[in-house]
Amino acid sequence: MFDIIERRIRAGSVVTEDISSLRTAGHIKAPMADDRCDMCGRCVPACPTAAIRTDGEWQVDVGRCLWCGDCVRACPRSAIAFSRDCPAVTERSALVLKTSTPVPGPALFEEKKRKALSRSLAIREVDAGSCNGCEVEVSSLMNPIYDLERFGMRIVASPRHADMLLVTGPVTRNMEGALMKTYHAAAEPKLVVAMGTCAISGRPFGGGYATGNGVDKVLSVDLFIPGCPPTPQAIMVALMEALGRL
């Protein structure tokens, strides 16, 4: 035991990510076509989830994006890059980005709930069929580097203790019942946040015999956090902004 104490004294504290660096580095970057694009449309079939459309204006549905970069490589003019700031949103339609769409301001939770929960948020994570990538990143939030608890947010063991459900996965047929029970077990005021591409649109698993097309098909979602998986910084910034604290 003493050697542990000695080591911790010698090592000093672990550098925890400062809130100001989170503010700048926090948003995930979505793919976007710049003015070199001539709408040849080669990126459209290159995308595994058909997230890109070139009818009218170049647009990408970030809720379907896997961040695989196949569109970037397919463009003969190198016009596509992961350059577009992409914060979390409260409306699903706000994840369809065109070159002309301005970057939205921070998405906020509804005012009454924000007032009640902003300084103390109990989160229950529910995996409704994800690949576990999002779970790796959510559990990273509890490490000393990100330290979610310094913001008064913590992961709790039961929906009965929860203010917010953080849901991942397309909602598989087999998890739908459990997800609904978990939702109803939480008391008001409560929030539902869908994180990750498959929770937002079901892609790449959705629409089959075994899966749904995203959490908002079964529950009313208050916040969509894009990413595949979203980085811990993106999750933290999304929650802090939605609570009105950043």
Add this chain to the structure above:
Amino acid sequence: MKPYYVELLDSLPVTPSHYAEVRGRLHMSVPDDLFRPLMAHMLTKEGGELSSLYHFHSSDRIIALVLVPRHGTVVIECVLDSDTYPSLTAEMPSAHWYEREIMEMSGIVPLDHPNLRPLHLHDWPKNEHPLAPTFPLERKVDRTGETYHYRKVDGEGVLEVPVGPVHAGVIEPGHFHFSTVGEPIINLEVRLGYVHRGIEKRLEGCPLEHAIRLVERISGDSAVAHSLAFCQALEGEQEVPERAKLLRCMYAELERIYNHLGDIGGMATDVAFAVPAAEATVLRERMLRLNMEITGHRLLWGAIVPGGVSKDLDALRADRLQGAMVELGFSFDPIVDALFGSPSFLDRVENTGVLRLTEAKELRAVGPVARASGWDRDTRRDFPYASYKSMGFQVQVQREGDVLARLKVKVGEVRESISIVKQCLDKVQDGEARVDVTTPQGQGIGIVEAPRGELVHCAHFEDGRIVRYKIRDPSYCNWPTLEKAVLGNILPDFPLINKSYNLSYAGNDL
């Protein structure tokens, strides 16, 4: 033909109707009445292990992949004459879950199977089979409302404790149905399938450049292993450049390291040993950031592509990687010392969750779980792929089969992985990181050692498209052994035992 296959064919008790050596594997086909005796011979007399078992609708055959470590790979096809065949499970328990899956997914009935309940399909009518060619991918099937009957233990004072599917931590969903008398567990039934997404069906007909994106997401923390198995199945005997092979080894070991660090931290968390747990999570975060620097993704997604790797390693990154491995080696030791030096920690992990070697062999455990119970096996050594043949590493084996043994195996493997990455960095020379490959016709098989154990993809290609894709994650082999390992342990030790296994639910359910 390979001498071993010639000897094998001579020693068989039954004569196959057809046999041939294809891409280094021995393929045999037999009529359904000879399937069970041939499989029994392979598994009990020849030292073979059942690595995968599935139905291929195009040829209407049951296909068994049997691996004979250090000797060869055998594919046995059972030619079906009806929609039934004699079940293997009563004699060969490792076939248990495969046969239930064949029944529910393809509608072929294994006769005399001791327990034909559905596996992945919950609340699902018995006459709908998703992998049947007539079943469209998007069909929505009505729920039956039937309850699933768990094995009941009769007796006074027996308490049934249902846990899940939503669990208390940040973890995937699954149901554990315990029967306890007081605190000791006298029975456990694991019921999974909650994360079933129908990936095998979705891969059929999927264009190959899109398929790999789905394959990476079968189990997000084994993306390198799954995509490597996919690429190996596709590449067949086509040569991948040396540089690419070394980089593939490197990325696979980086994946192993971050997974094991997470497990070690998880075990410390589950016994509330907070300081080493926190330190392990910091090391893991450093590894995830290193993955980002080296390949552009924290979980190494997109790094492995058919023909090589997508991200080459420049001199700057190679230096950074070398430094990070040295640093990791130094930072890792004190955490391990803290764990092994704490009597109260050892008290929790010693003799907890013992999986005996006989049980591990009967159910065919793989990976660190098997090695911790005394089984000397590792796909990297026994069926080498990428550059593993030229790597020097020690397979970590322990004997006790308890949580401590699994911890020791994982600790040892982190150190071996650090050494393998350094060896790759030493050996890597200029060359191509990727070449074009053509799509094969017929069957392709990819076998790798994922962080959790032996992982197998059996693919069938026709005219550049996938017509059947069987994925067998290592967790599929290990989940049934968990039911044995918990017996006699107290219920509060279950999270620790489960964490020492750290199996994938998504990889199992597909």
